[in-house]
Amino acid sequence: MEPTYPPPVPFEKIAELQAIVESRFVVKEMYIDRGIPVFLVSLQPTEERPEALKGAFKEISLEIKGRGFFPFLRRENGQLILRIVQKSAPAPPKPWLKMALFLATCVTIFLDGYIFRVDNPIWTVELMPQVPAVLQAIFFTISILAVIGLHEFGHKIACMINRVDASMPYFIPAVPGFSPGGTFGAVITLKEPPTNRDELFDLGLNGPLVGFGVTVIVTFIGVFLSPVLSLEQLYKLGLRYHIEFMEFPGPLLLEIAGIVLGKSPPSGYTLLIHPIAFAAWVGAVVTFLNLMPIAVLDGGHISMALFGPKGHRITSIIGIALLLVTGFWPMALLVLFFMFGRPYGVPLLDGVSPLANSRKIVALFVPVMISLCVVFLYF
Secondary structure (H helix, E strand, O other): OOOOOOOOOOHHHHHHHHHHHHOOOEEEEEEEEOOEEEEEEEOOHHHOOHHHHHHHHHHHHHHHHHOOEEEEEEEEOOEEEEEEEEOOOOOOOOHHHHHHHHHHHHHHHHHHHHHHHHOOHHHHHHHOOOOOHHHHHHHHHHHHHHHHHHHHHHHHHHHHHHOOOEOOOEEEEOOEOOEOOOEEEEEOOEOOOOOOHHHHHHHHHHHHHHHHHHHHHHHHHHHHHOOEEEHHHHHHHHHHHOOOOOOOOOOHHHHHHHHHOOOOOOOOEEEOOOHHHHHHHHHHHHHHHHOOOOOOOHHHHHHHHHHHHHHHHHHHHHHHHHHHHHOOHHHHHHHHHHHOOOOOOOOOOEOOOOOOHHHHHHOOHHHHHHHHHOOOOOO
């Protein structure tokens, strides 16, 4: 199969693009390779610093992108090579599709909450008879949408701050009862590569960070609404309404909220999880899974920004092992499938500049979030 190349840059645009490059770089040599202008560049001797290189390329990349092209900076044989390629024609926007998916997701989350979490006599007759099941299902829907929706808007805001073109979130509905919470989450799509490792780090971290913050809020609300019952009382309720209760593993965040709110059950008692607390459980799982340092996930973008391609491959293996150990083997198989098509995650325009030290410090919070949100399904 013949290799495919991007469309050639129009000849009349080359001088204009070269002038932009020369505004911040010294052009040592320039040639055309299959219609692509290639520049051998350097900074002024007084500016040969990583941060100066990062800033100079960021400036010209914004100008070049504004003219319909992408600049790619790489270090090859010890030299800085800058190539400029033409952008592909953007796909026509489909706002109706996003709205239809969002409305469908609202419906599936509501039905999941109403049928499987709320509409049983334990809540509607015994514990919360004054709150209609429909209203509780609405609160459940809002909680799930806040967790997954604001997670994606965290990505979108990072894209807007860094001036990276990206779509609005696509919500993904699921058959009620098939997926916890009645949804498979939401995604945004990048319409262009991030400029450098700083932007890639921001895009990867902001979603889980916002989602984690929302999950903390929902967790405390949900635990506050969850009653502490004796095992004897729970057994009698189960017999009365022919309901079988089951214990499921929860994240450390849920236990901490129970301790802070005085809902940590003593011996012979248990915490009966309110539907909103279950929404918090979903939020913790979503945050944990997204932070796995695997190629196509948010944690993969973070690890790529931190460690580069070689370290990224190692962290992807570690992440898949963690998914298997914690019992999320379907997710492990899914990310393995997607890794075959994109093993190194999102490409960068600037493949030379390192990650800023300030972001390396912020990255120390990632294992903290993972520790608070991890759920061991095997236990």
